[in-house]
Amino acid sequence: MTYALELKDLRKSFGRTDIIRGVDLQVAQGERVGVIGPNGAGKSTLFNLISGRLEPSSGQVLLNGQRIDGKKPYEINRLGLSRSFQITNIFPRLSVFENLRCAVLWSPGYRYTFLRFLSKLDDVNQRAEELLEMIHMGKKRDVLAMNLTYAEQRALEIGVTIAGGANVILLDEPTAGMSRAETSRFIELIKEVTVGKTLLTVEHDMGVVFGLADKIAVVVYGEVIAYDEPEKVRASQKVQEAYLGSVIAAQQEGGH
C-alpha cells in the first residue's frame, strides 16, 4: 500500500542531542492525524523534517510513495505537501481575494507557466473565487487582510494553504489563540476544506484534537509512543502515564 505520508525510522540530532529518535508513521490518503505531546517532545521538529525545513540525520520521509527527505521545502510543496504557519503566509496589505489569487498564482500548477500566464488568468480568478466560498469569506472579499479579526486571518491562512491543491496538509496549532466559539467553527471549517485530503496537525488543545482527528500520534521525548484512534489513545495506560493523564487533569482544572 502506498501511504500519503510515511516516516521510516526518522531521526534528528542537534549536536549530540537526539531530538527525534526513530519515528515510524504511516498515514493513509484522506486520514486526519493529530500530533500531540508535551512541550519540547519534538512535534515541531517532526513537522520541520516532513516539510523540508530541516534535513533528517537519518531515516526516510515518503510523500505518496516518493522519498522527499533532503529535498527543499518548495520542491516538497510542488510534490503536493502544504504547510501552514501561524498567519505568516498572508499579505496584510492585500485584500482577502488578492491573497487567495496570489496563493493560486504561486502554487505549483501556475508558478512555472508564466508564458501561458494570460490565458490562465481566468482559471486563477475562478479558483480564488472557489476558495473564497470554501472558507466562507465571500462577504470579506475586498477587506484588507490586516483588518480581519484574528480568527478570520486564520481562516484566510487555511485558504492560502489549500490553494495549490496539495493532498497533504500540515497545520501548526490551527486554533491557537481563538475563543471557544471560534475554535468549534474553525474545526468545522478545517474538516470541510480538507475532505479527501490528508491532514496532520500539531495541537495542544485536547478538545480540538479529539474532535478533529481520525488518529492520534503521541510524541514523547522524540518517539511516537502511541498511534491509534482517539478513543484507544485516550484509554491507553501508557499514554495516560506518559502524558495524557496530567494534561486532561490540568485542562479540567483550568476550566477547558
Ligand SMILES: Nc1ncnc2c1ncn2[C@@H]1O[C@H](COP(=O)(O)OP(=O)(O)OP(=O)(O)O)[C@@H](O)[C@H]1O
Ligand atoms: N535548531 C535547534 N537546535 C537545537 N535544539 C533544537 C532546535 N530545534 C529544536 N530543538 C530542541 O528540540 C527539542 C524539541 O523541540 P520542538 O520544538 O520540536 O518540540 P515541540 O514538541 O514542538 O514543543 P512545543 O510543544 O513546546 O512547541 C527541544 O528540546 C528544543 O529545544
